Amino acid sequence: MINYNEIEKKWQDYWDKNESFKAVNNSSKKPYYILVEFPYPSGAGLHVGHVRSYTAHDAMARMRRMQGENVLFPMGWDAFGAPAEQYAIKNHVHPKQAVAENIKTFKGQMKKMGFSFDWSREFSTTDPDYYKWTQWQFLQFYKNGMAYKDTIPVNWCPTCKSVLSNEDAAGGVCERCGSKVQQKEKSQWMLRMSDYAEDLLKGLDDTNFADRVKLGQINWIGKSEGVEVDVDIVGGGKFSIFTTCIETIYGITFFVIAPDGKLIKELMPRVENKDEVLAYIEETANKSAMDRTELNKGKTGVEVKGIKAINPVNGKEVPIYLGDFVLGDYGTGAVMAVPAHDQRDYEYAKEHNLEIIKVIESGDISSHAVEKGEYLEDKKAVLVNSGEFDGLSVKDAKEAITKMLEEKNIGRRVNNYKMRDWIFSRQRFWGEPIPMIYCDKCGWQPMKEEDLPLLLPDVAEYEPTDNGESPLAKIDEWVNTKCPKCGGAAKRETDTMPNWAGSSWYFLRFMDPHNTNEFASMDAMKYWNRVDWYNGGMEHTARHLLYARFWVQFLYNIGLVPHKEMIWTRVSHGMILGPDGLKMSKSKGNVINPDDIVREYGADTLRVYEMFIGDYQQDAAWSEDSLRGCRKFIDRIVRMKDIITDSNKYTNEVLANKTIKKVENDILSLKYNTAISSLMIMLNEYDKQEEVTKADYSLLLTLLNPFAPHITEELNEQIGNKPICESSWPKYDESKIVEDTISIGVQVNGKVRGTVDINVDDSEEVIKEKAMNEENVKKHIEGKEIVKVIVIKGRIVNIVVK
């Protein structure tokens, strides 16, 4: 009985000893950088989902290496974050201890899977040698005016006395204790990401991301083009509104302003119903913490009495309302309300009994679409009740009215983005300390670069403070320092960076991981050029990717990286679901532990199975039965070794060349499942052959090697070949793939009635002839008029009869 685990260990040691997968900077070979998202090393250990994407890209890396490329396939750890901190609080150990243990587990598991990572480049985001550069880069953001402090509400749990992330505050309830979450104002570091909105959109053209990934980025950025218009207040003063539907401006019957915005604060002295207004503002402040879905039913709000605004195009005086559907931090925090043509305005007007004026008449006058604001689709829609613009189409009116407002100097074209600046502070211990110092005299000062890294202190208590400060705030000897400018007493920033920070540039560090002078040298980055192929989960295609691209674009703008986009192709894998078809989770008890599978079936079987499980980019449910099928496949290959003959010729050239081509192309296009299936077909064909030659067998082993590297190396050694990982990938000969005779289907009126064998050089006439004489076909065309015969060479014949 063959012991797979023993063989696996043997070859893993061999690869380690020989540094088989080491990527060499500045090698003359063609560089190719394959990156899989580095994992958060949780206590749960490696997940079968990790195994899927790592195996897939391991296969790609192994094949490309055999094809003579210098493949960079690195691995590291994204280890800052809440779980390690929670663990530390509970067990009174430093989180770095917990992280070290988890990394050890993960790494051991990965080694057992035989992934061909270049372990010499390994690092963790929590290594001071690494986060020194994360801090250094933050200082560059600061020095270039890209980091600033602002007061931002945070989710606050009054029971736990802790700041919560949006995830932990889902539903407006603290995930841990169930208390109602409040909003609390905190001064936080922000990065001016919104300045990059346009560049982040444009940059997508310089990437090869899948369309669905690009769309995710575009939607997240959320650009809308519109017009900002100044609105005068009766009795003096003015404010601005933003609209994307300027053509409806004559239909304004009221304005709505955000209860959480600055405008209402300015207007307060003139408000007649102050109590009512203040109460609504208060109500909104509490509400915004709650899950909005629950409150989405009605359009609440109050009138701001005593203040009327003037429609800038027709002088009409209309009331102003507060409404929480208007957001303080988007656009100008105020909107013109045109209830006839906007769903939300319509609902609001109905709720508060406000006037509705129709300003667009659709081609279909009775159409409800007009009220729903769908007139843009309707090419016949024209303006009415709009003074000089009556009769214009929506498109023309948009332009004409914008021009008129521009000329009067009360309107301007503006783009707005949903994407906001990046809130960069976290009130947590286990993150990169933000290297800023506050001095009463000099204000905020950046640390001196030569003093980096600013290390996290070694203490044993990480409980949050009562007032929502980071646990670091309690550690006086750490907080108290000297001002880098005046040398006087000063205090350190106690907030730390978000988890997203360290993962925004790690792919650059892999290019030059041991550099002590720079985060990565320009030379190294120019050699590797960019990440050629980046794989990660679908859940990261929006935010992580956007943060990373923003970070890189900034570094590019200050001359520190060679390209504005450092990631070329981005692909995402589907999830591995439990045997029940549901997402694996401890509570559901449907978690599959890769260690168990490796022990029972071997790493190669697990690898082959996960590649065979289905479309790589699609979710797939675990099946132990299918897993066994893959083990059977490997067992059959092992048994075949005993019957091979000495010949170094392929028994079937067509099969050999066809399979090389298929496996190679499939690996390059993420179609791993069909690559495996073509190897199964190859094995089946070998079984039917009179003999299986050494050449046949070696080829099968080589083609399977990227998926099942251990057993193939072992068998390959046993038949006296040199290691596959030191050999080259076979080249296929296109001319040998073409078969002389093929069988094609013959249809009558689109229905297949038979098959005929044709030669490649048969003329259309000959093929037609053969088709018409096929027994069953004859039966179906007998006595009927032949309208036409379609012959698609090498594919099909279709005879149309009446």
Place this chain on the structure above:
RNA sequence: GCGGGUAUGGCGGAAUUGGCAGACGCGCUAGACUUAGGAUCUAGUGCCGCAAGGCUUGCAGGUUCAACUCCUGUUACCCGCACCA
């Protein structure tokens, strides 16, 4: 509500991008070998039908000699964002 994805035998899934639907694997059926089989090998296996034949890619239409594939409408499930003016 908006955006994205998915839908094919008993199951996981293929289909050269408009050209023989169901590759490959699992499962199942029968047989061989066997003291035994959750091992191995052989044959069969979309559905209905004794058969000729008919039907079949969520559903309803359309384009085409030909549609899983393209177009229109529709349903269900999954994921992301959620009042973005």
